[in-house]
Amino acid sequence: MIALAALLLCATAPPVLAEAENLRAQTLVIGKVSDSPRKHFTRLKPMVDYVGKKMRDLGITRTRVLMAKNNAQMIRYLQQGKVDWVTETLFSSILFEQQAGAEIILRKWKKGVPGYHTVFITRKESDIHNLEDLKGKRLALEDPGSTTAFYIPAGILQEAGLELELLSNPRQHPAPDKVGYAFAKGEINIATWVHKGLADVGAYNNLDWNTPDHTPPVFKKDLRIFHRSSDLPRGFELVRPGLDTSIKQRLIEILKNTHRDAAAEAVLNAYQQTAKFDEISAETQAILDHVREHSAVARGNLH
Structure with a gap:
């Protein structure tokens, strides 16, 4: 009986596979x-x-x-x-x-x-004015799959000779000679972290910066852009x-x-x-x- 069942299975499998x-x-x-x-x-x-x-x-x-x-x-x-x-x-x-x-x-x-670019933001009163100032600071990014809020800013910092350190949360601090980064899981969270001081800097794209749902005006008035990437395909x-x-x-x-x-x-x-x-x-x-x-x-x- 088992042999017969196996034979029938073999006999019917090819047509089923072909149909699929x-x-x-x-x-x-x-x-x-x-x-x-x-x-x-x-x-x-x-x-x-x-x-x-x-x-x-x-x-x-x-x-x-x-x-x-x-x-x-x-x-x-x-x-x-x-x-x-x-x-x-x-x-x-x-x-x-x-x-x-x-x-x-x-x-x-x-x-x-057709295109967009990454912007780095910080609070207006911050002493951060260029990439070199980011050593020992905390950077808010979106998630590991984001082009303008992970890959681009990370690549910019690496090309500038800065070493990155993944933080488990924004309250953790990096080594003095490294740039710490944590994932905020959303554009509005990036703006919120920077505005509330949970992160020293945030990075996302210029469209997020100009979208009220991602950067509320009540936050934006206290923030500024200090670095931009070149334009990239959307x-x-x-x-x-x-x-x-x-x-x-x-x-x-x-x-x-x-x-x-x-x-x-x-x-x-x-x-x-x-x-x-x-x-x-x-x-x-x-x-x-x-x-x-x-x-x-x-x-x-x-x-």
């Missing part, structure tokens, strides 16, 4: 690293549905959103072919490119802008290695023309208020190359 593979080939899957999957699902599903409908002639009949809890999980999804298409910021995009073989295909005008669209060429080229074509389609206005707005997508310019390519070649953070040397 066929179903996967008919499904366009967009992925996102998120600690708020419900929120991001509502942002991504309209876009993948919009694109999927324009790929019916290529055999796409279904769409799906697949969330990853962190970059490591998304890398596995990309390597395993579970995700076709990812939307991400600069450093995560390069990480997926380097460790999963993903391909950056377009720049994303997230929140309506976001990118990537595809997994091995994605069918016809699917990839159609995706590029659809996204590049989405801003011209009146029917896609709500889709773009849901998709993190994206204004449009455009090709990787020589200037953007130079930024990508610089980060790939010169940033210790992008190579995973900072934890």
Whole structure:
């Protein structure tokens, strides 16, 4: 009986596997690293549905959103072919490119802008005026996955010859010759920590600085910017290695023309208020190359 059951299992497994593979080939899957999957699902599903409908002639009949809890999980999804298409910021995009073989295909005008930059903030009465003044100070950052509130400021400090020390909480103090950093888990928390004196300095992007929900006016009047990074691309669209060429080229074509389609206005707005997508310019390519070649953070040397 056991032998018969095993024989039947072997006999039926190939058709089931073939059916699953066929179903996967008919499904366009967009992925996102998120600690708020419900929120991001509502942002991504309209876009993948919009694109999927324009790929019916290529055999796409279904769409799906697949969330990853962190970059490591998304890398596995990309390597395993579970995700076709990812939307991400600069450093995560390069990480997926380097460790999963993903391909950056377009720049994303997230929140309506093509670029942004990191700003370092402190209280107006602070004696901090340049990066060298940060030795022995506490820096509030957002989380380990943030481009402008972790990777960029950390890279700037490293390039300035400053050594970083991870703090377990903002009340802990670093060694006198190091810059201590702690994660505030939110832009408004960065502004709050600096305003309340829990951190000497905070770093996030210029859009956060100019957004009242992230930097309330009652805080902002007591704060100042003392250092800025150069401008960086706001976001990118990537595809997994091995994605069918016809699917990839159609995706590029659809996204590049989405801003011209009146029917896609709500889709773009849901998709993190994206204004449009455009090709990787020589200037953007130079930024990508610089980060790939010169940033210790992008190579995973900072934890």
